[in-house]
Amino acid sequence: xxxxxxxxxPHGAGIPALEAGGLLTVDLGAIAANWRSLRERxxxxxxxxxxxxxxxxxxxxxxxxxxxxxxxRTFFVAHLSEAARARGVCPEAAIYVLNGFLPGTAGTYAxxxxxxxxxxxxxxxxxxxxxxxxxxxxxxxxxxxxxxxxLGLSLPEGLALAGDPRLTAFEPALLMSxxxxxxxxxxxxxxxxxxxxxxxxxxxxxxxxSLANSSGIFLPGTQHDLVRPGYxxxxxxxxxxxxxxxxxxxxLEGRVxxxxxxxxxxxxxxxxxxxxxxxxxxxxxxxxxxxxYPRAASATDAKARAxxxxxxxxxxxxxxxxAGRVSMDLITLDVTAVxxxxxxxxxxxxxxxxxxxxxxxxxxxxxxxxxILTGLxxxxxxxxxxx
Ligand SMILES: *Cc1c(COP(=O)(O)O)cnc(C)c1O
Numbered sequence: 588x589x590x591x592x593x594x595x596x597p598h599g600a601g602i603p604a605l606e607a608g609g610l611l612t613v614d615l616g617a618i619a620a621n622w623r624s625l626r627e628r629x630x631x632x633x634x635x636x637x638x639x640x641x642x643x644x645x646x647x648x649x650x651x652x653x654x655x656x657x658x659x660r661t662f663f664v665a666h667l668s669e670a671a672r673a674r675g676v677c678p679e680a681a682i683y684v685l686n687g688f689l690p691g692t693a694g695t696y697a698x699x700x701x702x703x704x705x706x707x708x709x710x711x712x713x714x715x716x717x718x719x720x721x722x723x724x725x726x727x728x729x730x731x732x733x734x735x736x737x738l739g740l741s742l743p744e745g746l747a748l749a750g751d752p753r754l755t756a757f758e759p760a761l762l763m764s765x766x767x768x769x770x771x772x773x774x775x776x777x778x779x780x781x782x783x784x785x786x787x788x789x790x791x792x793x794x795x796x797s798l799a800n801s802s803g804i805f806l807p808g809t810q811h812d813l814v815r816p817g818y819x820x821x822x823x824x825x826x827x828x829x830x831x832x833x834x835x836x837x838x839l840e841g842r843v844x845x846x847x848x849x850x851x852x853x854x855x856x857x858x859x860x861x862x863x864x865x866x867x868x869x870x871x872x873x874x875x876x877x878x879x880y881p882r883a884a885s886a887t888d889a890k891a892r893a894x895x896x897x898x899x900x901x902x903x904x905x906x907x908x909x910a911g912r913v914s915m916d917l918i919t920l921d922v923t924a925v926x927x928x929x930x931x932x933x934x935x936x937x938x939x940x941x942x943x944x945x946x947x948x949x950x951x952x953x954x955x956x957x958x959i960l961t962g963l964x965x966x967x968x969x970x971x972x973x974x
Pocket of ligand 1: 637639685764765799800801802815816818819
């Protein structure tokens with residue numbers, strides 16, 4: 588367990604550990620190790636890294652260089668602004684922008700040597716026209732939708748790209764599609780997507796192909812030329828039905844700021860939704876929903892009656908349940924199980940780590956680990972290790 592008083596000055600967020608409510612530790616060595624292990628599973632395909640949403644909450648500025656040092660040469664972000672940040676710390680790599688190509692932004696892409704992911708006729712038209720006018724065949728990816736109905740050309744539009752003269756104006760560097768539910772074994776949509784993508788490859792055999800996200804890498808025959816893991820790099824379980832093969836990356840600790848004893852029947856927190864079943868000791872922790880810890884992890888009597896999960900944290904090595912609602916800046920824990928004297932004011936509380944992984948936090952809040960990671964707030968003292 589970390590001792591808050593001995594923390595070195597954290598960088599990134601720039602908030603000293605003793606002035607913050609919580610401490611977020613990002614293990615860059617674990618991110619690099621996860622990338623290497625995914626690359627080994629990729630059957631010789633290139634392993635890229637998806638670093639959208641500030642590298643899933645871990646921080647583009649240190650995560651992208653750590654992945655680059657590990658050997659990663661291709662990155663995907665969602666927004667042009669994220670691509671500019673990635674370019675700022677990584678002058679060499681190929682950087683693709685997944686969320687399409689907005690009108691009038693071609694100059695920005697060209698200026699920073701970024702690659703749009705083109706998913707509509709209008710986008711292809713505009714990039715081809717820009718490249719023709721400039722006289723440079725700049726690279727771009729082509730995104731074909733094989734079942735998500737969200738982003739990308741339709742399958743017939745994708746198949747019709749074979750022989751399309753616009754593809755000579757720019758460099759079609761990647762042909763990609765995205766899985767609907769690769770983490771769900773036996774989802775029939777996955778097999779249809781694999782088949783549709785194989786037909787696309789046959790129609791456009793000269794373009795490098797990419798289909799797999801984190802979970803997709805664990806399916807047979809989906810690696811093609813390049814894989815695009817995100818979640819698994821950051822310690823999320825890409826195979827939710829099986830034990831997590833990835834190393835944990837993120838650790839979140841709050842600290843106990845008050846302890847109190849309450850009698851049976853007393854309630855804790857806003858709206859009195861949790862009542863003590865007997866005498867209880869309550870610890871108040873300095874992290875809340877404004878830090879990105881979901882309010883949906885609140886512990887209420889109604890949830891307990893319904894058998895729904897609520898949040899847990901580790902105090903002095905013991906798992907303790909939440910008591911009452913998660914508030915903006917505070918969480919209240921039932922620490923009755925912690926022996927007398929084993930917990931005191933200022934002690935650390937593990938909210939993520941020591942066996943509580945991001946997938947579990949997601950389940951306990953009725954959501955997925957992706958949302959937990961990317962929602963982690965900007966109020967924590969941030970510390971990177973293993974860089
Ligand atoms: C987010 C995203 C990924 C990464 O998905 P994970 O499930 O986090 O591995 C890959 N491809 C596309 C198109 C995405 O939007």
